[in-house]
Amino acid sequence: MEKEALFGKTLEELQQVCVELGLPKFTANQLTDWLYKKPVSSIDEMTNLSKKARELLSEKYTFGLIDPTRVQESRDGTKKYLFPTIHGKYIETAMIPDKDRKTVCVSSQVGCKMGCLFCMTGKQGFQGQLTAGEIVNQIRSIPEWEEVSNIVYMGMGEPFDNLDEVLKSTQILTSEWGFAMSPRRITVSSIGIVPGLVRFLNESDCHLAISLHTPFHDERQKLMPVEIAYPLEEVLREIRNWDFGRQRRVSFEYIVFHGLNDTPAHVKEMARVLDGIKCRINLIRFHPIPDTPLKGTDEATLQEFKDALERKGITTTIRASRGQDIYAACGLLSTKTLMKN
Known part of the structure; x- marks a missing residue:
C-alpha cells in the first residue's frame, strides 16, 4: 500500500x-x-x-513533498513550474517576481469542468481534485518558498469546486502552526459558484476575486456556462450582503476581448451592477489560445476602457502581462506536456 x-x-x-x-x-x-x-x-x-x-x-x-518535473523561466523573471499529481497528470504553478514581492499562482484542480470559452485549462476537461497537500506543495517545493510574499488561487481549476481542500490549504498557510501568513496576502479567485462563495465568506478571511468578464447576462453565459446556474446578479447580491470591512478586499477580474466586452455600453452597465460595492477591477489582456474565436483588444482601447471606468468612480488597474514567452497562461504548458505523453 x-x-x-x-x-x-x-x-x-x-x-x-x-x-x-x-x-x-x-x-x-x-x-x-x-x-x-x-x-x-x-x-x-x-x-x-x-x-x-x-x-x-x-x-x-x-513526508509528502513532490518536486516539480520541469521549470521554465521567462525573460521577465516569471517562472512556470510543472508538477506531477497523484492522478498521473500535471498541474502548473507560476512564480511572479515584482520588485520586493514574489507572488505564487497556485492550481486547485487537475483540469476544470467549468468550460469557460477563453480558458485553456477548461479545454483539458476535469481530471481530478487536488488535495490540500498538493496545493500547498506548489509553494513549499519551489526554490523561492521562503521568499513568497503573496499567493493567488488563480491557476488551473475552480477553487470553489474543491472548497474543502482549498479551505484546508489556506488554514495551513495562515495558521501560526503552519506558514503563519496573513490572510491579507492570499486571494482566492472564483467564477462565482454561489454556495461556495457563501461558505468561503463565512469560513475564510482571505481576499476574494470574482471572474466577471462582462456585466451582461446573455454575453456572460456564452463566455462562462456557470452563468446559467449562478447568474452574476445572484453573485453580486451575496457580496453586497457581506461586510468586507477595511481589511478584506473584493476584486473583479475582467479579460478584455476585442469588439466583445470593451465598449462604452459595458462601462455603463458595470457601473450600474457594481454600484454600492467597494471593489477594484483588474483588466487583463487576452493572449490567444488554440481553438477559440476570441481576440484581445488593442492597447489604446484598453487604456480608454480603464479611464472610462475610473471616471465612473471604479478603481481600475491593468494587470501586467508576464511570462508570455514560457506559456504562462493557465493550462498551456500542462496541455503541451499531456499531448507529448
Whole structure:
C-alpha cells in the first residue's frame, strides 16, 4: 500500500495521527514545525523526535513533498513550474517576481469542468481534485518558498469546486502552526459558484476575486456556462450582503476581448451592477489560445476602457502581462506536456 503523506495535514489531524501511533500529543506540534517551517523533506530529518517515533511514523507515512518535473523561466523573471499529481497528470504553478514581492499562482484542480470559452485549462476537461497537500506543495517545493510574499488561487481549476481542500490549504498557510501568513496576502479567485462563495465568506478571511468578464447576462453565459446556474446578479447580491470591512478586499477580474466586452455600453452597465460595492477591477489582456474565436483588444482601447471606468468612480488597474514567452497562461504548458505523453 502507498504510504499516506503527512504534508498537508492540519494540526488537529496530526494530533490524531499521534494518538493512533501512541505518541505524545505534543509530537503533533513538533511535526507541524518540521513540515511547514523548516527546510527538510524526510521524516528521518525530524531530529527532535525519538528514533522510535520516527520509525513508527515511517512505517505508515511519508513526508509528502513532490518536486516539480520541469521549470521554465521567462525573460521577465516569471517562472512556470510543472508538477506531477497523484492522478498521473500535471498541474502548473507560476512564480511572479515584482520588485520586493514574489507572488505564487497556485492550481486547485487537475483540469476544470467549468468550460469557460477563453480558458485553456477548461479545454483539458476535469481530471481530478487536488488535495490540500498538493496545493500547498506548489509553494513549499519551489526554490523561492521562503521568499513568497503573496499567493493567488488563480491557476488551473475552480477553487470553489474543491472548497474543502482549498479551505484546508489556506488554514495551513495562515495558521501560526503552519506558514503563519496573513490572510491579507492570499486571494482566492472564483467564477462565482454561489454556495461556495457563501461558505468561503463565512469560513475564510482571505481576499476574494470574482471572474466577471462582462456585466451582461446573455454575453456572460456564452463566455462562462456557470452563468446559467449562478447568474452574476445572484453573485453580486451575496457580496453586497457581506461586510468586507477595511481589511478584506473584493476584486473583479475582467479579460478584455476585442469588439466583445470593451465598449462604452459595458462601462455603463458595470457601473450600474457594481454600484454600492467597494471593489477594484483588474483588466487583463487576452493572449490567444488554440481553438477559440476570441481576440484581445488593442492597447489604446484598453487604456480608454480603464479611464472610462475610473471616471465612473471604479478603481481600475491593468494587470501586467508576464511570462508570455514560457506559456504562462493557465493550462498551456500542462496541455503541451499531456499531448507529448
